[in-house]
């Protein structure tokens with residue numbers, strides 16, 4: 639059995655987490671550079687917890703410049719087993735209204751200006767992201783949300799766009815009508831892919847802040863409206879997070895969906911053909927199989 643350690647990656651409007659016992663901000667170095675900020679470590683109900691503000695305190699990083707690889711490497715290095723992403727998003731569905739939460743289970747990755755893998759020349763690997771989120775962790779988030787009295791939708795497809803500008807009306811309509819996306823944001827990719835490469839269970843809790851630009855009765859997306867909705871939701875998100883340690887338990891069996899074994903057969907480069915400088919960088923993420 640492994641000890642559970644839960645990480646929360648806080649998105650826009652969530653730069654801190656209250657109520658952790660023995661809470662300490664700690665800087666973590668990684669071979670991929672510095673994470674978005676120091677990480678807050680502590681515990682909740684006897685379970686190890688880590689909090690990382692995705693954009694850094696003060697909102698320093700844009701969706702494109704968030705150091706996704708350093709963030710996931712730092713969490714892995716700290717012994718994290720389960721990653722909960724908390725994000726703001728726009729909605730493409732009338733019934734998924736601002737103020738509601740969605741437990742995202744699929745992604746369409748439209749990002750193009752980010753490093754998307756820990757692997758590459760010198761050590762090549764291919765993991766499956768057919769099911770990019772962990773159903774066990776998603777189910778815990780769903781229960782936590784329902785117990786906290788949050789209106790939550792179970793499952794949804796998140797379109798990850800590059801940004802930083804919001805979508806045009808034509809894009810918004812295409813994502814909604816032709817592509818079948820349910821929500822839109824700018825950050826869950828490549829985060830989810832990297833978590834899979836690092837053999838971490840990953841769940842995405844998306845907080846709906848707006849109807850993007852497709853809705854005839856709602857105007858264009860406006861950051862001040864988003865922040866107002868987010869501020870109203872931050873307490874709900876904290877309540878959800880507080881319930882997770884009890885639901886996940888202090889000890890963790892192997893993931894029934896295999897997230898923690900994603901690299902088992904993924905590395906193609908033969909041991910004697912691997913570049914030692916490259917494998918040295920992979921020690922935290924892939925040390926188990928190198």
Ligand SMILES: CSC[C@H]1O[C@H](OP(=O)(O)O)[C@H](O)[C@@H]1O
Nearest residue numbers: 649650692701725726823824825
């Ligand atoms: C504040 S509006 C746009 C911004 O908010 C979301 O960030 P996060 O996913 O970290 O909550 C969205 O993806 C954009 O980056």
Ligand SMILES: Nc1ncnc2[nH]cnc12
Nearest residue numbers: 726727728822823824850
């Ligand atoms: N409409 C939207 N598009 C992209 N990212 C968002 N984050 C919050 N609302 C968004």
